[in-house]
Amino acid sequence: MRALDAVAVRQWVDACVRSLDANREDIDRINVFPVPDGDTGTNLLQTMRSALDNLLRTPVDTVGAALAALARGALAGARGNSGVILSQVLRGLAEATQGASTATGGSLRRALLRADELATAAVSDPVPGTVLSVLHSAAEAARDCASDELGDVVTAAAGAGATALADTPRQLAVLARAGVVDAGGRGLVVLLDALAAVITGQVVPPAPAGPPVPRDALTTAREAGSPEFEYEVMYLLDGTSDAGAERLRTALGALGDCTSVVGDGADLWTVHVHCNDIGAAVEAGVEAGRPHRITVARFADQVTAQASRFTRERAVVVLVDGPGAAELFRAEGAVVLEPGESVTAADLLAVITGTRARHVTVLPCDPALREPLDDAVAQACAAGQDVVVVPTFSPAQALAALAVHSGSRRAGDDVVAMAEAAAATRRGEVAVSEREAxxxxxxxxxxxxxxxxxxxxxxxxxxxxxxxxxACRLVDRMLASGGELVTVLLGRGAPDGIGRVLEDHLRVAHPEVELAAYDGGQRDAILVVGVE
Incomplete structure (x- = not known):
């Protein structure tokens, strides 16, 4: 598709609703910021359904008119902080294409940049690692795209959004502790992917039938703000000006917190505040214009997302250098992190919590990781995860420990068995000296x-x-106290044929011993040896 027209906008929003419906429960499940209320996916879906409903009821024949109808419908039906931000994203798209019959790659570039501005302005205290970070990265990628082709611009934006989403746990500690990405950012990536699919001609599969989305209730979960305020008041407002909206924002700020007054760029505003004096919040709206569709909910303050953050009981995390060694552990069912040269506690915390497992056993393979690993484990345990580090100072010991791992045993018994196997494995290395000593x-x-x-x-x-x-002399020394199995990981600098040399030597010198040699690819050691 070389240009986006009103028909394509209709296809896009329909695909968004279907994709959000399919992903709603997953997005709700990872909703932990600013409060784990588990409703971001639901709020986004309701907001987009409202946008689609308004588009279907509004005669449009240009892309600008279609996006304006979406923005107005989203604003009228916005649910929660995520819904308000989504309405401003759609408003930005509408403003950048106002009066245009179609949108090109350049139009989409300007639209995403304007959406970024409006969404950021709608949040009183923007925080890195949220949907705003994802949107900002997508907008910048669209701006910097060398091509003006519509497909190239949307592909660049969607790809950058996905990359930014994956990085949100590194920016926001609460996400890293929970082992999730930002829920609002995940929802935005769904929308960007749907847009890319429509423009590039891919098929967006229909969503499976799911449980009905809950509608307005007398109670609601607290998305953010102080527990001092007991009620959430929301209403639509028209008949006011920008100056009137600003005065209303100030008045509501004196009554409570989590205040937002945002518009569709025409004459409709949505108002949101947490407060105790419901009447005063509505009266402030009457003074500013004409409030309607007033909703009031009492906070239930029931946090349930934490209980559903774990999707499995057990996981084993291995921290090992070398692509070959990493694949070897992955083949045995472990979650692997290749630490590299500058691993941080945040990196380790992200991989531990990212397992989404209630019980995690860590095999570090390198004593140098002890300090950042201790910090990561402490944070994961403080967040409710059961994490145990089995002392393994070499990949050979980690292999021995993983070989006896069994998910059918009690978690404590399994850790003991793995620790015993690691301790019974002698570790050796052939390496090159880096300094005089x-x-x-x-x-x-x-x-x-x-x-x-x-x-x-x-x-x-x-x-x-x-x-x-x-290597042969080293293996002989290690076998002097006995052993039945020699495991060798060949490093990046291992000479060709060294595995055959060891095999021939053991066949003659220790015919009772079995040899298992693998291409490890580790950087620091020519060979890593384990004897069991």
Whole structure:
């Protein structure tokens, strides 16, 4: 599609309603900010249904008129903070295309930038890591897109929105602790994906039938604000001006909190406040214009989303370097993080909580991760997750621990079995010395080959020596106290054929021992060895 017209807008909003319907429960489930009230998906769906209803009842023949009808319908039916923000996104799209019969790539670029401005202005205290961050990234990607083709602009915006959504747990600690992305941002990505699908000609599948969306009730969950205020008052307002709306906003601010007075760019405003004096909130609206569709709800203050944040009972998280080793652990059902050079407590917390598991066992594989891992575990436990770190100082020990993992055992018994398996595995490495040092077996220089057992240097060879010969000597030393299985992970710097060298050596020197060699791809060690 080279240009967006009124028919395409109708197709888009229909696809949005179907996609939000399909994703509503998942979005509600991850709704933890600013309060875990579990209704963001429901609010977005109700708001978009109101927008669609108004579009269907309004004769339109241009893209600007169609988007204006959507914005007005969304504002009239906005539910919650997320619904208000969505109404302003649609208003931004409408303003940027006002009077236009169709929208091109350039029009969409301007529309998203205007939507970003209005949505940000609608929030009194914008917070990074929310739907506003996702929208801002999408708008910037559209602005920076080198092509003016409509499909290229919308694809860039949708892709950037998805990337920004994945990054929200790093920006907002409450999301990282819960192991979720921002619910409002997730809803916006659904809408952007639907728009991209319509423009590029993809098919948006119909939503499965689900339970009915709850309508207005006498009680509501508190989305934000102080528990000092007992009621949520909302109404539509017309017959006022921008200055009148600003005076109303000030008056409501003196009565309560979570105040918003936002418009559709024409003559309709939606008003929202948390307060105790319902009459005063309505009277302020009467002084500003003509309030109608007044709704009042008492806060139930029942937080249920926390109970549903866990989607499974058990998970094992492995922190391991090297793509080969990572795939090896993933094949065994573990959740894997490759820490890299600058892993933080936030990175570790995100992967632990991201498992959505009630009980998490962590296999760190590297003692250097202890400090940030301790911080991440403390935060996850404080948020209600059961997290245990099994002492594993090498991928070889982690493999041994994972081999005895069983989801059918009690969580505590399973952790004990994994810890015992790891402790019974001797760990060794062949690595290259990075600096001059004094070891138990003498001085090593930069570039020397080191053979290590349980973290101590036991063999030193000058740089350029035969790695295979050193590896064989190291394995012999590790098998001196017995063993039945030797596991070897080949690092990025391992010479070709070294696995065959070890196999031939063990066949002659230790025919009773089994060898398992894998391509680990780790950066720091040429070989990682485990003996069980």
């Amino acid at each position: 004094i070891t138990w077996v003498g001085r090593c220089l930069p570039g020397d080959l080191l053979g290590m057992v349980d973290g101590e240097v036991v063999l030193i060879e000058p740089g350029g020596a035969d790695v295979g010969a050193l």
